[in-house]
Amino acid sequence: MSKYELDRATSRANPTPQPLRRLTVPKIRARKEGGVTKEPIVMLTAYTARQAQLLDEHCDILLVGDSLGQVIYGLPTTIPVTLDMMANHAAAVVRGSYHSVVVVDMPFGSYESSPQQAFESASALLKASGAAAVKLEGGEAMASTVDFLVNRGIPVMGHVGLTPQAVNVLGGYTARGRNGAEAEKIVGDARALCAAGAFAIVIEGVVEPIAIAVTEAVECITIGIGASSRCDGQVLVTDDMVGMFERVPRCVKRYEEISGLISAAAARYAADVRNRDFPGPQQTYQAD
Ligand code: KIV
Secondary structure (H helix, E strand, C coil): CCCCCCCCCCHHHCCCCCCCCCCCHHHHHCCEECCEECCCEEEEECCCHHHHHHHHHHCCEEEECCCHHHHCCCCCCCCCCCHHHHHHHHHHHHHCCCCCEEEEECCCCCCCCCHHHHHHHHHHHHHHHCCCEEECCECHHHHHHHHHHHCCCCCEEEEEECCHHHHHHHCCCCCECCCHHHHHHHHHHHHHHHHCCCCEEEEECECHHHHHHHHHHCCCEEEEECCCCCCCEEEECHHHHCCCCCCCCCCCCCCCCHHHHHHHHHHHHHHHHHCCCCCCHHHCCCCC
16 A cells, blocks of 8 residues: 555644634623723634634634625625625634634625514524624614614624615715715714614724714724724725735725735746646655
C-alpha cells in the first residue's frame, strides 16, 4: 500500500479553539450607558466559516448580512435572497467563530406580513444556525413585530434609513434624511424600534446630523454605515472593506486591495500551468 494517504482530518474546517467566551447580546447592549458608549461596537459582515475565523477576534458582532445576495451570489439586489441561504451561511459563520455575537439578516418576504410569520422565520434561522439574534429592516411599521419577537426570546437588531430591501420603493440607494420629513421619519422609526425592544439599530446611508440625532435619541446601540463616527458602533461589508470589488461606495474605507492580490496569484498560477512549471517536485508524489 502507498504510504501517501489522503488527509481526511476535519480540523482544517474548524477554527482553533480559543479560551474565549462568546459575547452576548445583553453585554453588547450594556456598552451604552446613560447615552454614552465608551467602547464603540465593531461589526463586520461574514458569510463563510473561514471569513468568520479571520474576523472573529477583531469584532464584537459578525453580521450574516443579506448583502450576501450580491457579494456571494452575484444577484442584482437583496430581494431574491432566501431563508435557506441565510441559514446555511449563518451556520458556517457560527462554526467559524468563538467570540463575536452572530446576527443574521431576515431576508425580504420572510417577516413583513405578520409578527407570527416573523417568529416562524426567525426561530427557524436561529435553530438552523446557532446565531444569537436577527436583524430586520423597517421602522415604526415593524415595531409590533420587534416586540413580538423580543418577548418570545429572539433578540432583534433594527435597520433604518437606507433599507436595501425597500429599493423598489425608495427608487435607489441614495442617502436618506436630506429633507425635514425624511429626517423626522428616520428618528421616529428608530425611537419606535428601540421602544419595542430592539437591542441595536443599524443606521445606513443617512446624512450625518440625523445619524447623530438618532444616536442621541435612543437608548439602544446605533451602528452606522454611511452615517457618523458618533454612532455607538460601525459596520462595513467585509468584501468592500478588503477591496474585493472595483466599485467603492462613498461610505466604504478600503483597508486592503485583495482583488489585485487574487488576480495576480491567478495570473502566476496560469503561467506556471502553461509552462508546465506546476506541479513541481514539491507538489508531486513519487514511489519510494
Ligand atoms: O446586509 C448587510 O450586509 C447589511 C449591512 C450593510 C448593515 O445590512
